[in-house]
Amino acid sequence: MPRPPRAPLAAAGRLGACLGRGTPSTLGRRFVSVSAPALRDARLSAQPPATRQLFVGSNRLAHAPRRNLHGSSHARQLHQNTKGTAPSATVRNDVLTLGFGPDQTPLDVSLLWLRDVCACAKCVDADSGQKNFSTSELPDAPAVQSAELAADGSLRVVWAGDTHASAWTCEEVQGWRRDHGGVRTPHALPVARTFWDRSAYEGLLARGECRVSYREWTQDAGAFWRAFAALCETGLIFVTDVPDGEQEVERVANQIGILQYTFYGFTWDVKSKAHAENVAYTSQFLCLHQDLMYNVPVPRLQLLHCLANSCDGGESLFSDGVRAAYELRLTRPDLYDVLAQPMVHFHYDKEPHRYEMVRSTVAETAGGLTELTHWSPPFQAPFRREPAAGSAADGKYTLAKWKQAAAAFQASLEAPENMFEAKLKPGECIVFDNWRVHHGRREFATGQGSRWLKGTYVSDQVHRAMEDRLQKRNGNVLPDIAEFRSRLASKEMDRVASLLKIPGRE
Numbered sequence: 001m002p003r004p005p006r007a008p009l010a011a012a013g014r015l016g017a018c019l020g021r022g023t024p025s026t027l028g029r030r031f032v033s034v035s036a037p038a039l040r041d042a043r044l045s046a047q048p049p050a051t052r053q054l055f056v057g058s059n060r061l062a063h064a065p066r067r068n069l070h071g072s073s074h075a076r077q078l079h080q081n082t083k084g085t086a087p088s089a090t091v092r093n094d095v096l097t098l099g100f101g102p103d104q105t106p107l108d109v110s111l112l113w114l115r116d117v118c119a120c121a122k123c124v125d126a127d128s129g130q131k132n133f134s135t136s137e138l139p140d141a142p143a144v145q146s147a148e149l150a151a152d153g154s155l156r157v158v159w160a161g162d163t164h165a166s167a168w169t170c171e172e173v174q175g176w177r178r179d180h181g182g183v184r185t186p187h188a189l190p191v192a193r194t195f196w197d198r199s200a201y202e203g204l205l206a207r208g209e210c211r212v213s214y215r216e217w218t219q220d221a222g223a224f225w226r227a228f229a230a231l232c233e234t235g236l237i238f239v240t241d242v243p244d245g246e247q248e249v250e251r252v253a254n255q256i257g258i259l260q261y262t263f264y265g266f267t268w269d270v271k272s273k274a275h276a277e278n279v280a281y282t283s284q285f286l287c288l289h290q291d292l293m294y295n296v297p298v299p300r301l302q303l304l305h306c307l308a309n310s311c312d313g314g315e316s317l318f319s320d321g322v323r324a325a326y327e328l329r330l331t332r333p334d335l336y337d338v339l340a341q342p343m344v345h346f347h348y349d350k351e352p353h354r355y356e357m358v359r360s361t362v363a364e365t366a367g368g369l370t371e372l373t374h375w376s377p378p379f380q381a382p383f384r385r386e387p388a389a390g391s392a393a394d395g396k397y398t399l400a401k402w403k404q405a406a407a408a409f410q411a412s413l414e415a416p417e418n419m420f421e422a423k424l425k426p427g428e429c430i431v432f433d434n435w436r437v438h439h440g441r442r443e444f445a446t447g448q449g450s451r452w453l454k455g456t457y458v459s460d461q462v463h464r465a466m467e468d469r470l471q472k473r474n475g476n477v478l479p480d481i482a483e484f485r486s487r488l489a490s491k492e493m494d495r496v497a498s499l500l501k502i503p504g505r506e
């Protein structure tokens with residue numbers, strides 16, 4: 001994919017705003033040439049003397065109060081800046097120190113990192129966006145001929161020896177303060193989820209939310225993005241009026257992206273049959289669960305297109321697993337802590353497929369967001385024999401403790417007031433977040449009628465890329481880093497507290 005064009009270095013208005021100082025005048029920018037016998041330490045002194053340009057900033061900056069940010073070790077170069085408040089770029093011990101003036105703390109970046117993150121046309125192919133060199137081929141400490149941090153916050157580095165220059169905009173330089181560092185396409189923060197119990201979800205449907213027609217989903221971009229946003233927020237939407245046909249579930253999924261292939265195939269049938277290899281393919285009651293807990297990666301979205309559902313029974317059941325996890329986190333943090341341990345083995349063991357994974361029942365991201373749950377009683381493998389059942393030898397995480405915590409989690413999941421129930425109609429396709437929303441099915445009678453669902457999966461990577469597009473489309477561009485996730489986690493917990501009417505957090 002082509003890389004978006006860089007902002008021109010001289011786009012001082014926008015970049016000045018990036019520095020939070022209003023708009024510096026590029027016309028007012030002066031620079032002085034400083035003869036620098038060595039810009040780096042002794043290793044660099046073997047390089048020929050270089051001429052260094054030090055921008056000393058706009059007139060506005062020139063009137064700022066005098067302040068030396070770098071201490072005496074950098075004093076020689078800062079003295080050249082006449083005011084001590086101008087942007088500066090100083091190389092010492094394989095590190096480039098960027099000084100931004102009195103309003104911002106200086107930033108240190110290693111020269112190796114800086115050389116590696118260069119995205120100029122020599123380093124990154126403009127058409128493919130792929131890197132033209134291997135990091136391992138770089139010198140241990142790439143030598144700098146000159147480094148300039150302009151008043152508008154942009155940085156230009158000319159490398160000694162390989163005769164090329166690197167340039168970064170103010171936004172890129174400021175982005176290095178974040179923990180995504182030099183990632184060229186950082187993700188936006190995920191959508192803030194809303195959590196639901198039965199009446200909350202029924203309320204959404206009654207207001208016409210979480211429902212979109214096939215025609216809108218496939219042909220009306222505005223309606224599609226609204227429905228996709230509802231999917232990110234609630235984890236469950238209905239696509240209605242889907243044409244009859246075995247290919248349609250794939251068409252519905254392809255609006256989000258490519259399908260995730262599993263050993264069930266690209267798409268699969270949920271029909272009852274004799275001697276079924278999967279309980280889903282029987283007519284029995286199917287408890288709330290998430291699919292493919294033994295698989296890597298666990299499918300993110302699941303789609304089920306109803307082609308026939310005329311048997312008695314067979315109602316679909318849904319429950320918001322992350323809501324139940326947050327409920328425990330708020331009301332029984334001791335039990336939540338047990339569920340956060342990787343203690344449960346899931347497996348699928350039918351030749352030739354033998355899969356197994358150990359997982360925690362609830363899982364958090366960096367920043368403390370309760371991201372997802374892992375719950376599938378029918379596919380649990382035996383626990384490891386105690387005392388190895390838990391991760392701690394002190395007996396803190398025993399099977400008995402897990403069983404107590406799991407019972408509380410399951411009770412919340414399956415409480416009638418938390419479970420949403422619907423009998424799917426032919427032409428309806430449900431799309432749900434398999435990392436979060438648990439699904440199940442009531443028993444159905446096979447004596448008359450037929451029941452046939454066609455299903456498929458979409459992976460997390462594909463879903464996440466679309467969620468990122470949604471966030472950027474809506475102008476929600478906070479980067480996906482731990483600092484912002486922790487604020488999101490707090491917001492999400494408040495939402496669950498409000499649903500549970502827990503005083504103090506509402």
Ligand SMILES: [Fe+2]
Nearest residue numbers: 280290291439
């Ligand atoms: Fe399932």
Ligand SMILES: [Zn+2]
Nearest residue numbers: 118120122123
């Ligand atoms: Zn380059």
